Amino acid sequence: xxxxxxxxxxxxxxxxxxxxxxxxxxxxxxxxxxxxxxxxxxxxxxxxxxxxxxxxxxxxxxxxxxxxxxxxxxxxxxxxxxxxxxxxxxxxxxxxxxxxxxxxxxxxxxxxxxxxxxxxxxxxxxxxxxxxxxxxxxxxxxxxxxxxxxxxxxxxxxxxxxxxxxxxxxxxxxxxxxxxxxxxx
Amino acid sequence: xxxxxxxxxxxxxxxxxxxxxxxxxxxxxxxxxxxxxxxxxxxxxxxxxxxxxxxxxxxxxxxxxxxxxxxxxxxxxxxxxxxxxxxxxxxxxxxxxxxxxxxxxxxxxxxxxxxxxxxxxxxxxxxxxxxxxxxxxxxxxxxxxxxxxxxxxxxxxxxxxxxxxxxxxxxxxxxxxxxxxxxxxxxxxxxxxxxxxxxxxxxxxxxxxxxxxxxxxxxxxxxxxxxxxxxxxxxxxxxxxxxxxxxxxxxxxxxxxxxxxxxxxxxxxxxxxxxxxxxxxxxxxxxxxxxxxxxxxxxxxxxxxxxxxxxxxxxxxxxxxxxxxxxxxxxxxxxxxxxxxxxxxxxxxxxxxxxxxxxxxxxxxxxxxxxxxxxxxxxxxxxxxxxxxxxxxxxxxxxxxxxxxxxxxxxxxxxxxxxxxxxxxxxxxxxxxxxxxxxxxxxxxxxxxxxxx
Numbered sequence: 001x002x003x004x005x006x007x008x009x010x011x012x013x014x015x016x017x018x019x020x021x022x023x024x025x026x027x028x029x030x031x032x033x034x035x036x037x038x039x040x041x042x043x044x045x046x047x048x049x050x051x052x053x054x055x056x057x058x059x060x061x062x063x064x065x066x067x068x069x070x071x072x073x074x075x076x077x078x079x080x081x082x083x084x085x086x087x088x089x090x091x092x093x094x095x096x097x098x099x100x101x102x103x104x105x106x107x108x109x110x111x112x113x114x115x116x117x118x119x120x121x122x123x124x125x126x127x128x129x130x131x132x133x134x135x136x137x138x139x140x141x142x143x144x145x146x147x148x149x150x151x152x153x154x155x156x157x158x159x160x161x162x163x164x165x166x167x168x169x170x171x172x173x174x175x176x177x178x179x180x181x182x183x184x185x
Numbered sequence: 186x187x188x189x190x191x192x193x194x195x196x197x198x199x200x201x202x203x204x205x206x207x208x209x210x211x212x213x214x215x216x217x218x219x220x221x222x223x224x225x226x227x228x229x230x231x232x233x234x235x236x237x238x239x240x241x242x243x244x245x246x247x248x249x250x251x252x253x254x255x256x257x258x259x260x261x262x263x264x265x266x267x268x269x270x271x272x273x274x275x276x277x278x279x280x281x282x283x284x285x286x287x288x289x290x291x292x293x294x295x296x297x298x299x300x301x302x303x304x305x306x307x308x309x310x311x312x313x314x315x316x317x318x319x320x321x322x323x324x325x326x327x328x329x330x331x332x333x334x335x336x337x338x339x340x341x342x343x344x345x346x347x348x349x350x351x352x353x354x355x356x357x358x359x360x361x362x363x364x365x366x367x368x369x370x371x372x373x374x375x376x377x378x379x380x381x382x383x384x385x386x387x388x389x390x391x392x393x394x395x396x397x398x399x400x401x402x403x404x405x406x407x408x409x410x411x412x413x414x415x416x417x418x419x420x421x422x423x424x425x426x427x428x429x430x431x432x433x434x435x436x437x438x439x440x441x442x443x444x445x446x447x448x449x450x451x452x453x454x455x456x457x458x459x460x461x462x463x464x465x466x467x468x469x470x471x472x473x474x475x476x477x478x479x480x481x482x483x484x485x486x487x488x489x490x491x492x493x494x495x496x497x498x499x500x501x502x503x504x505x506x507x508x509x510x511x512x513x514x515x516x517x518x519x520x521x522x523x524x525x526x527x528x529x530x531x532x533x534x535x536x537x538x539x540x541x542x543x544x545x546x547x548x549x550x551x552x553x554x555x556x557x558x559x560x561x562x563x564x565x566x567x568x569x570x571x572x573x574x575x576x577x578x579x580x581x582x583x584x585x586x587x588x589x590x591x592x593x594x595x596x597x598x599x600x601x602x603x604x605x606x607x608x609x610x611x612x613x614x615x616x617x618x619x620x621x622x623x624x625x626x627x628x629x630x631x632x633x634x635x636x637x638x
Contacts, residue, residue, distance in 0.1 A: 014214065015197035017235040017578065020264075024576050032580050033302040033573035034263045040240045041264045049195055054214065106241070151578060153199060 228419030228570015309587025314463025392437030443571025
């Protein structure tokens with residue numbers, strides 16, 4: 001089973017520290033100061049703020065991932081314990097955005113330019129920037145694990161891995177058995 | 186002024202946890218407001234705020250509009266956060282392109298150990314030479330230094346303390362170089378105003394000297410001089426705009442930039458900061474000592490004052506110039522030094538909220554000390570609200586401790602480490618000011634305060 005990160009809306013204070021941490025954790029170089037970063041901020045987690053609810057939303061790493069199932073170029077694949085976008089294959093068709101039931105998929109503008117496609121602007125035309133599907137990768141390779149979990153001042157995140165899930169199921173099953181027993185008395 | 190963008194603020198209220206004066210008002214989950222009567226403009230909220238304008242959010246006003254509203258340069262690429270400081274970088278850019286203006290710039294001590302971070306350099310990188318070179322490349326006519334004025338402040342403030350101690354003046358005396366602390370006394374403890382040193386802050390001393398002594402040295406009319414200050418602080422603009430800060434006959438400081446704003450200007454001019462060749466600051470008012478330089482860390486003003494005060498009173502060299510007992514972190518530190526037959530009791534406060542019990546003691550007549558240094562920010566100016574904003578919270582402490590190490594490293598490596606031994610300070614008293622606390626000093630370097638309640 002895949003591991004995933006999920007936030008608790010009852011604990012979330014809406015500070016967006018997770019979004020910043022996510023964007024910083026996915027930079028190719030170490031950057032400390034805000035101004036040292038010269039490109040758009042691209043987090044893979046999105047804070048939802050609506051009346052009565054505040055919560056960051058990110059990929060659930062679905063076992064039968066709808067995003068992967070609809071991808072026409074097989075750019076989304078199962079890898080170890082997660083669903084991963086191979087951005088070098090992605091054509092930016094956005095089928096995954098439509099398919100995802102959580103709204104966890106985004107399109108992210110990249111630094112590199114496309115080889116052929118151009119966009120017209122007031123200076124004539126320039127090569128269009130590459131745009132690819134973009135989602136939570138559980139901070140692959142990061143020693144401290146997912147950055148959002150580490151940074152949250154409200155401790156609103158939970159890393160749900162198969163072991164934790166199975167243990168939780170066992171506890172709940174036991175509780176329901178005890179419940180039946182006490183109910184019969 | 187510090188503001189909170191009502192469109193962006195989510196009401197997480199983490200800013201309220203760092204605000205030393207409870208000036209941030211609002212319900213949890215709703216946009217917050219700043220009570221400007223209470224706010225001391227320290228900018229700690231600007232540093233902690235993590236709510237930013239997402240590039241994909243279409244329900245908020247466009248980025249260009251927000252850039253305009255915040256007085257930012259249009260070239261700024263960094264994310265825009267809810268808590269922000271209204272800067273003057275645009276004014277500086279305009280002034281630098283005006284050939285009729287003679288520009289003099291000063292940089293606070295803490296700027297040179299932080300600005301490199303804005304260009305991807307290691308946290309706390311010490312770059313005074315690159316800083317001077319960048320300012321020259323930007324087109325400033327004179328590259329002066331707040332560190333020089335810090336040396337000058339020590340001459341005046343040290344003399345004032347000696348005078349108060351020997352003539353039964355108002356004691357304990359409080360330092361007056363932190364404008365947020367001064368505003369706090371004026372609004373919360375106006376009855377203690379007589380305890381504040383009458384010395385202007387180094388920024389304002391420098392400003393007054395630029396348009397008098399500086400103009401004279403360069404043979405330019407004071408009216409042609411534009412004086413710019415680069416500060417790690419979001420309250421220095423407020424200080425420069427105080428109505429009484431015009432003893433030179435003009436505004437003593439015309440524009441104040443934060444460390445971050447100077448980085449914006451350097452980037453906008455296409456200057457590659459990291460590869461700049463090191464240059465020096467200009468004479469006469471760019472010459473500084475280690476004592477002036479340590480003003481940027483908590484305890485620095487006190488240490489610099491003791492280095493000079495000890496020698497002026499005893500006429501002997503201080504046994505050890507490194508006064509480790511005065512250095513430290515956030516909170517209250519007490520120490521005493523024996524100077525001749527006098528035991529001076531000293532208190533250093535870092536972090537404004539820690540000062541309240543001490544002020545209550547002074548009010549009740551129970552203060553058992555002579556001199557108190559107060560800095561509003563947690564570790565002094567190196568942790569100021571105008572310093573580079575560190576994105577990863579786990580790196581913040583590392584950033585501030587690295588800047589602190591750099592400040593003392595710089596002090597250790599400077600040849601002259603006592604303010605009264607600064608050759609240009611000696612010269613300025615001989616040729617222009619006369620003597621500390623003298624008539625000219627009193628006019629240009631000292632100030633008055635106003636109760637705000």
